[in-house]
Amino acid sequence: MSLHVITANRLRDGVSVWFAGEHGWAEHVDAAATYDDTALPGALAAAQPADVAAHVVEVRAVEVTQEDGKLMPVAHREQIRARGPSVRADLPAGPWRDGADKLPPLPSASSTSPHAGIYHYDEYDRDFLRQRAREFGEQVERRRAGELSEDEFKPLRLMNGLYLQLHAYMLRIAIPYGVLSATQLRQLAYVARHYDRGYGHFTTRQNIQFNWLRLEDTPAALAALAEADLHGIQTSGNCIRNVTTDEYAGAAADEVIDPRLYAEILRQWSTDHPEFTYLPRKFKIAITGAPHDRAAVRVHDIGIEVHKNEAGEPVFRIFAGGGLGRTPYVAIKLRDDVPLAELLRYNEAVLRVYNALGRRDNMYKSRIKILIREMKPEAFIQMVEDEYAALPPDYCVLTPELVAAVAARFPVPEFTRQDSGVFAKALAEDADFAAWVERNTHGHRDPGYISAQISLKPIGGIPGDASADEMDAVADLADKYSLGEIRVSHVQNLVLPHVAKDDLPALYQGLVKVGLASANVGLISDIIACPGMDYCALATARSIPVAQRLAERFAGREREIGTLYVNISGCINACGHHHVGHIGLLGVDKNGEEVYQITLGGAADENAAIGSIIGPAVPTANVPDAIEAIVNAYVAQRTPGEKFIDTYRRLGAAPFKEAVNAAR
């Protein structure tokens, strides 16, 4: 006979609560009433809220064990819900903020970054966001008053990027194509500091997530963000999500065309699109303008490469049907040369075929990648072409006037600084600086400038997390050294895109001072990891501690090992992009134990590939040993200068498989 408690999340703040019988809902599991198998159904019925204005949601029973009077849920996820994230002992589960606290004024009222290359909103645009924040506030009130049921309310909160997770609500804020002004980053820091527990998490889709939102604070947080042109619209739901791009867009020396203008046009086209807001499933678009793909366009629902035709005009190569998740695919190419005027029309044709024919009977088969494979790529392409050919000729044409109107809202930075030799001198004199430059910078299109990547992967840290103080520090450095502009990369780091070479040593010293100078970009410790079971309600394993142990294991050897992307997902949904890591790790639950499947050979760039699984999963504790065996096999067999991925492509999986088996 097993023992159970009844748990739920509190509606107003999302806190995990435990049913204590006649005492109502308690904030700590030890206060919970326990029920055996026979008593449970009656207790569950008593605990279920009688009306829609209930104060709790997602009421359910979980199995527990009892030792020395302490109750311990059996499932790892429920243990984490009871205690708080295992990776943040300083942040126990439970209520953490009194909503009556008076907050200081918003930073946006007192600071500006006029030169940042973000799309400049006018008051008309800003009103759009204010209206949406107000509307959500009304919906929250209607829900709390019982006028909306949880079933009706859920899609409405999701449309604003608000999920219910293990410990609280999680608010996902879009960072369109990963571009932020310093002012916006300060506004995010403000939300992190006052509406969250002091930090945020940058994601692989160039967004930021706050982990500890209270429902009753969310309209105010959204209103604060609206003042800095930020929002959570379409960061969830079966709609077109945030359009992502290269973190070096508009700065990279190897770029053919700056894709941000087209990303912005796609953003405006997809925001509140009347036809494509109730798609079979979510839809992700990425665009790049460089031959080296840093935006992973081939693993998106639609991937776009903008290049130039012989006349020097922008033309668009369109891919579709890439994606990760439980059925990973590299995209197929639809067209090489869609002209600018036709960009939206062609995308409409693709979406229209998907909206009409994408599966709605099974959410695991509802992405466009499945439709394309089930229809066969040739038939899909033909159908898109037919749809495209049948569009009225004047429909959704991207006119030069419209392109010019959007382009006018992007200030083009003036690159006036010359390289006077300060940079070369510092490189010669300061080995730490030189090591950081080698890994964390990227060539700029102007010879006087360089782009600097700020690693959010300190050894032992949580990949992609940044504290409010760190965000403020980066905002200040951006104002001082990067025209007030910051980028979020899809590998969960930040980028200062336009740093004068003369300023780079000073920037580096500034980063050292605030602890943000980890020189590990592209190295084995620059790990992509999803939040995993420490935060996420879907996860089946804790990805963060695995990333921490791996980074610690290889600390000191990273430079010797060289470029190696390790990606970790805490469940099959693959938010940690494990399929396209050179080494991928997928955490799964095997009879209550967290184990990791290892894949090798994945890549997200122009040579995109899905990694192959090598043998049975390994227990969490053995992951560092297994990865070390793989790395040692690589180091032993590489030719001089050969990267891990190239050695893998030359030798295949066999030597690495053997190494892992020997280490088991």
Add this chain to the structure above:
Amino acid sequence: MPLVNAKGEEIADAGVAGLRLTPDAKIEDIATQLPGAALIEIEFPKFRDGRGFTLARTLRERHGYKGDLRAVGHFIPDQFAALIACGFTSFLTPPEHTPAQFAAALREHRQPGQLLRRSLGRALEG
């Protein structure tokens, strides 16, 4: 069930015989009937099934259908503006939501609408 027009006003059903399409309908199959049709009804089995939006646009834009286009089944006031934008002209409102809720959903601040159209409008005005 109340019938409303694209302003959210209750209207009387004229009793015209309509052609009813399920969301998986192939318009090619009924193309010959389109020229004489005065009313086409498109079914929404549940509000999250967005196929009806594409069907409506296809009828209007690809096939030039000019008659009354009616949404029937389960859809919500939050979708009202989008339904209108896709070419629907009448709405058999579902029991869960009153005509007044649909009318209220058209108040300007509740449905900002597609950003690009707003930008385009302003670019042309400017």
